Amino acid sequence: xxxxxxxxxxxxxxxxxxxxxxxxxxxxxxxxxxxxxxxxxxxxxxxxxxxxxxxxxxxxxxxxxxxxxxxxxxxxxxxxxxxxxxxxxxxxxxxxxxxxxxxxxxxxxxxxxxxxxxxxxxxxxxxxxxxxxxxxx
Numbered sequence: 265x266x267x268x269x270x271x272x273x274x275x276x277x278x279x280x281x282x283x284x285x286x287x288x289x290x291x292x293x294x295x296x297x298x299x300x301x302x303x304x305x306x307x308x309x310x311x312x313x314x315x316x317x318x319x320x321x322x323x324x325x326x327x328x329x330x331x332x333x334x335x336x337x338x339x340x341x342x343x344x345x346x347x348x349x350x351x352x353x354x355x356x357x358x359x360x361x362x363x364x365x366x367x368x369x370x371x372x373x374x375x376x377x378x379x380x381x382x383x384x385x386x387x388x389x390x391x392x393x394x395x396x397x398x399x400x401x
Contacts, residue, residue, distance in 0.1 A: 273399070276395075276399045277399055277400065279399075280395075280396055280399055280400055284343065284396070285343045285344065286343075287343075287392060288339050288340065288342060288343035289340055289343045291336075291339060291385060291388070291389050292336045292337065292338075292339030292340035292342075292343065293336065293340065294336065294382075294385050295332060295333070295335055295336030295339055295356075295385075295389075296333050296334075296335075296336025296337050296339075296340065297333070297336070298328070298329050298332035298333040298335075298336065299329055299330065299333030299334075299336075300312065300329065300333075301325050301326065301328060301329025301332075301333070302326045302327075302329030302330040302333055303326075303329070305317070305322050305325040305326050305329065308325070308329065309321075309325060312378060313378035313379065314377060314378040315375055315378060332359070335352075335355070335356055335359060338352045338356075339352060339356055353393050353396065353397070356389060356393065357389070357390050357393040357394070360386035360387070360389050360390050361386075361390050363379070363382065363383060363386050364383050364386050364387045364390065366379075367379045367380060367382075367383035368383070
């Protein structure tokens with residue numbers, strides 16, 4: 265029985281060894297796309313979020329875009345730098361959990377529709393991160 269447990273743990277560790285870098289590069293790129301909101305707020309709000317652009321919200325939209333976009337850049341760096349992983353993964357899991365909560369709490373409202381795909385990606389990152397810490401510490 266102990267041998268089976270060790271074998272399963274080894275497989276899970278190997279899974280994360282093989283998938284960590286590509287997973288966090290791809291999801292980091294997806295997260296970094298929020299930079300579009302920082303630099304092209306009108307286009308991003310109307311095209312990506314499918315919302316009416318409100319000029320009075322420009323500063324908030326751009327601030328959100330730079331914060332989330334940089335999170336994506338840091339996720340990509342963490343894919344290559346082991347010393348960045350723990351703090352970046354903890355912060356991204358918290359940020360992404362809250363985004364999933366916001367979208368789920370607002371389902372049924374048109375203003376949440378443009379965030380569904382992002383929420384699915386964020387939920388996947390959160391679940392992967394939890395499993396990663398469970399297996400790899």
